[in-house]
Amino acid sequence: MDNYSQVVKTAQDYYNSDDADNFYFHIWGGEDIHIGMYSDAIRKIDEASQRTVDTMARLLDPIAPGSRIIDLGAGYGGAARYLCKSFDCSVHCINLSETQNDRNRELTKAQGLQDSVIVTDASFEDLPVEDAQYDVVWSQDSFLHSGDRQKVMCEIDRVLRPGGKIIFTDPMQADDCPEGVLQPVYDRIHLDSLGSPGFYHQQAELLGWQNAHYEEMTFQLVQHYQRVREELQSRRSELLQHVCADYVDRMLAGLQHWIDAGSNDYLSWGILRFQKPGH
Numbered sequence: 001m002d003n004y005s006q007v008v009k010t011a012q013d014y015y016n017s018d019d020a021d022n023f024y025f026h027i028w029g030g031e032d033i034h035i036g037m038y039s040d041a042i043r044k045i046d047e048a049s050q051r052t053v054d055t056m057a058r059l060l061d062p063i064a065p066g067s068r069i070i071d072l073g074a075g076y077g078g079a080a081r082y083l084c085k086s087f088d089c090s091v092h093c094i095n096l097s098e099t100q101n102d103r104n105r106e107l108t109k110a111q112g113l114q115d116s117v118i119v120t121d122a123s124f125e126d127l128p129v130e131d132a133q134y135d136v137v138w139s140q141d142s143f144l145h146s147g148d149r150q151k152v153m154c155e156i157d158r159v160l161r162p163g164g165k166i167i168f169t170d171p172m173q174a175d176d177c178p179e180g181v182l183q184p185v186y187d188r189i190h191l192d193s194l195g196s197p198g199f200y201h202q203q204a205e206l207l208g209w210q211n212a213h214y215e216e217m218t219f220q221l222v223q224h225y226q227r228v229r230e231e232l233q234s235r236r237s238e239l240l241q242h243v244c245a246d247y248v249d250r251m252l253a254g255l256q257h258w259i260d261a262g263s264n265d266y267l268s269w270g271i272l273r274f275q276k277p278g279h
């Protein structure tokens, strides 16, 4: 799209590239490319990633059958398919990466869910949908790529029906993060800035959202990046059939910056939930 901002175009080029597509699809977690929630019993990346989706769905207690959900920055659509199968709802996936959207449509068709999961090429900064259409706005680890998170929050408010719920995760900077320490973190995936728990709560207050809830689990971000890094190291030669060596080396170094920043409490990650007032 010609009207995307520079930050949005950067994210689009990054996720459309063959290297990123192969890395995320083969190493990061397959259908789910967000931060997983690990436990003593759950060590595998795909199982931990699925657990994050489960936990978020449970926090919506529960999703009523027939609910209309919009997933912002939907990746390969793993969460959308899981939600449709588990809760008999419909999900509109918004994603600016055409490469990921093609895979999403293929996977969705293969699972016979094409009537429940709709995929649109678009930016969540400018949603091509009418007002008050959705019962739930869902998003996982996508808003970090935005250059205008205030606009994203306004778009969420616009498309959500009164009484609808907002649930999302986002790798953020901690509210008390010192100036300048996160540049190596931004550089891994060409970020411009990060949101913070304080920023999202302030935006929610401005929009009049209620029932704010933040389940802070930054240790899961650290564990997830460690697990992805281990996987990348152990499957390096297999991945080199799909991804160039320079990308792999930069990714290994970049993931370590995120692990260090998370371990130093410069980052914050968890599940945020709000509700728009009304019925």
Ligand SMILES: C[S@@+](CC[C@H](N)C(=O)[O-])C[C@H]1O[C@@H](n2cnc3c(N)ncnc32)[C@H](O)[C@@H]1O
Binding pocket: 008, 011, 012, 015, 031, 032, 033, 034, 072, 073, 074, 075, 076, 077, 078, 079, 094, 095, 096, 097, 100, 122, 123, 124, 125, 139, 140, 141, 142, 145, 146
């Ligand atoms: C880390 S991935 C997470 C994908 C998915 N939510 C998941 O959990 O599997 C970030 C996603 O955000 C998408 N994205 C980034 N900026 C976007 C924007 N402005 N509008 C729509 N999608 C965006 C990317 O294309 C990518 O699919």
